[in-house]
Each structure stands twice: as C-alpha cells, then as structure tokens.
Amino acid sequence: MARIGIFRSAIIVAILVLILGVGIYTVLQRFASESSQPSYDSFGDEFTLISQDGPISLSKFRGKVVVLFFGYTSCPDICPTDLARMAAAFRMLSKKELEETKGIFVSIDHSRDTVMIVSAYANFFHNNIIGLTGDETTLSKVAKDYFVFFDKAETGDTSEDYTLDHSTTTYLLDREGKVRKLIKHDATTGDLAAAIRHVLKS
Template structure:
C-alpha cells in the first residue's frame, strides 16, 4: 500500500509536467539574460573622469578648439583640407621620415594601439603623420614611410608655413636644428593630438605613450562625446 501511495505521489499530470518545463525554461532564459547583460556591460567602454584621463596619459581640453581652414598635401598627391578631418576621429602626430628614434617608436606604438581597436572603431579612426620636414618629405617618400608601419596610416606634407600654423593650433612645437656636418634635423613635440568628428581639437596623448592606456582613454572620450 505504501508503494502504491508513493507511485501515485510521484506520478505527474501533463499539466504539472508542463508547469515544471515552463519553470525550467524561464529560469534558463533569466540566467542567459543576466549573463548577456553582464557580458554587454563588460564590453562597454569605461568612462573616466578628467583626472583619470590625465593619470592615464590623456589630456582632454575643457572646450574643443576649432581648427582654422588650411590646405596641405596628402601622401597620394591630392590636396588635403580641414574639412577632411570631419566625420571621424583622427589621431595626428607631427614627425618626419629622417627622424632617428621618436618617430619610428611613436608610429610603432600607434600601430599597436590601432590593432587593439575593434574593427568598427578602426573604420572610424584615422592616423595621420604630418611632416615637419616638408623640404625632404615628398608625398611618395612619406607614403612609403607611414605604410611601413600600417597600410591604413596616412601622411601629410605641404608648405612649411601652413604646417607651422597647423602645428601651432594644436600646440605642437618644432624647430629646425643644424648639425655639425652641414645637414639638419628637426626637434618636435612628441604628443599625439586627437581630433573629434566635428574636426575640432579634442585632446592629446602625452609622451611616452602606452597602447593599452591610449585605448582605454580613447574609448572613454568616444563614449562621452556628444556629436
């Protein structure tokens, strides 16, 4: 009699079985939703305060600075105007192809940073090397130089006075330095300037740069930008 009672108790009606199944499915869906929410949050950029940005090597301007119109020459030989900076994020570094150390190191760092970005972010990010030695850096030579570090990088050259004015707007100093053998070099600032999708000067990354910190601060500034 006890066995019959137990069997009767263990027997589930179709309605009860359906209820159990629904409970299990709902529980699994809830767990999946929580897990997906956690993973989505983990994938979102961490938003940093201005002091945290500075601690990680990035200085954000209190107010983005409008850049005056200019015309330079791209490494393809085509004119490059201020308007070309709009519609995407641009990282600008001033250097030259004869630079012995700072420029190749910085471009290698920029390549590491660029490779760390996801594909969609890379599509919205341009890397520009602006030559501070336009006398020697002709378009083809500049093109070969920047493509050595990354095929997506671009170079700009042009009239010296135009480059100087552009650099002054971005607070990047550079000066020609005569050498003992009669040749010359160029001393220049090593910061990397960040221009926002409006084509305005947004921030800069202090030297020496670290690819991981650049990615962290760049993602934060993109996340908080109101275009």
C-alpha cells in the same frame, strides 16, 4: 524641561548645519570636477595639406576620430616610437572601431620629406595612417594652430644635414574635428587605445 528643549534645539541646529555643509561640499566638488576638465578649444583648426593622392583637408575625415601626430621621417627615435604605438593601438581596436578612426602623420620637414616619402613612411606602420606634408608657410600655420614646437639643429656641412627638435604630443580629434585629448609620449599603447575608444563613444 527647559534644558531638554535647549538640548533638542541644539541638536536640530547641528543637524541642519551638517546637512547644509554636506550640500555645500557636494556643490563645490561638482564645480571643481567640472572646472578641472581640460578644454582644448584653442587647439587646432581646419587645414589642407598634400597627400599622395593630392590635396586633402581635415574636414574629409568628419565622422571619424582622428589620431594626429607631427614629426618627420628622418627622426631617429620619437616619431617611429609614437607611430608604432599608434599602429599597435589600431590593432587593439575592433574592425568597426578602426573603420571609424583615422591616423594622420604630418611631416614638418618640408625640405626633405616629399609627398611620396612621407606617404610610404606612414603606411609602413599601418595602412590606416596617411602621411601629409605641405609648403613651409602652410606647415608653419598648422603647427601654430596645434601648438606644435619644432626647431632645426644643424648637424653637418650641407643643407641636408640637420635634425628637428619637436614636440611629441599625439592629438585625438573627435568626429567634428575638435581636439578632445592630448596623448603624451610616455603613454602606453593601452592608454592610447582606451582614449580612442573613449572619444569614439563621446
């Protein structure tokens, strides 16, 4: 009987240890999941840039999900590709979803991209994308706020002969103007559309 009692106690202890282990594992998994969620609190800030209709602030689009991209109209590859993807993603949205979304293209080429040039360029891809620009100081601050890298590379003899190496991230901002997701250049149109829908619902 003593042996049976000891055996029974051992089983009970083993079960309790197992239950405790499962509980600890569940808590740790939940903590790991929560802590692995990316935070973009340090990204972005309110800004005011120039559109074809005059000064416009990011806060004007509160209540909408903003798809934000930085580039320049003379860009040979990255910018047209990413803006075409943005336009294609917009065409995948429902009418209501599109009404609650806004695309913004900010030109970092203050020397060559006039307001009219950048506005026409953005609209060429989709009429829900607006083009914005500004002076060098303002653009530099906005770029810094969003951790946008760009660097001029001379390609000729005149001041107009250059390209701009720049980062290729597309930013998704929620209805409060906060960055909620970063979209890489190699993401698909479907990826972007799904991300927009996710932020719209959040």
